[in-house]
Amino acid sequence: MEGRMSELSRLADAIVDPSGSCDDQDRQVAVMEFVEKLTFATVDDILEMLRVDFESRWGLPVWARNLAYRLACLQRPDDPHLLRMAASDLYLHGPDWDHIAEDLNQCAARLEAVSPETGLE
Template sequence: MHTTLTEHARCVFGDEYRPAPPCDREHDEGSFVELLTFADAGEILAMLRELCPQLADGYLPVRIRNLAYGLLLLQRPEDPGLTREAALSLHLHGPDWDGIAAELHARADALEAAEHRPGPE
């Protein structure tokens, strides 16, 4: 039985760096996507960091990475570092998403600029 999103992902998709945990039940991508959909940002980030530590590696399918980053940005829309990381992931995994990646880079730039603007005194 799995206690974390990361363990569940490892069982469904495998892990380039570690073996899948012992499991006594069948898994499918659909059940994993349901868990991912309602996971909090910390759980999603932990899964991405552990299963894809170099951003372009790991066995998570690109569609799952894209979904994970989309869900993260919904939960943390004001995080320029995470926005930039999502854009980089899109760039690394194919030209189909270059337009979206460029928009995310621009959003990250705007968020960082807003962080450095002096506020009202």
């Protein structure tokens, strides 16, 4: 995927629109297309889109980041590294979700205690 943007990342760009040039109808269509693509995306596609957002965009709405991590964690519930990534992202958005982030970190710790080799570097 090096050198070319994934479809999911392209759609994420479309909902960010930092210039504010989209009208409401275009923005609504962009959001619908993004949600549809995200709903059926693989974990790897989701994480790539989030990586691109973290490195260059920083404009993905909180609801989109939360949904992306939620869908990724549902696909890989036994991945302590992913659970910690999701928890870290929740901490960025204020105290409202801190208790969920703490639960994710505790779950990751339990998974590593049972099977330390599941932890990703």
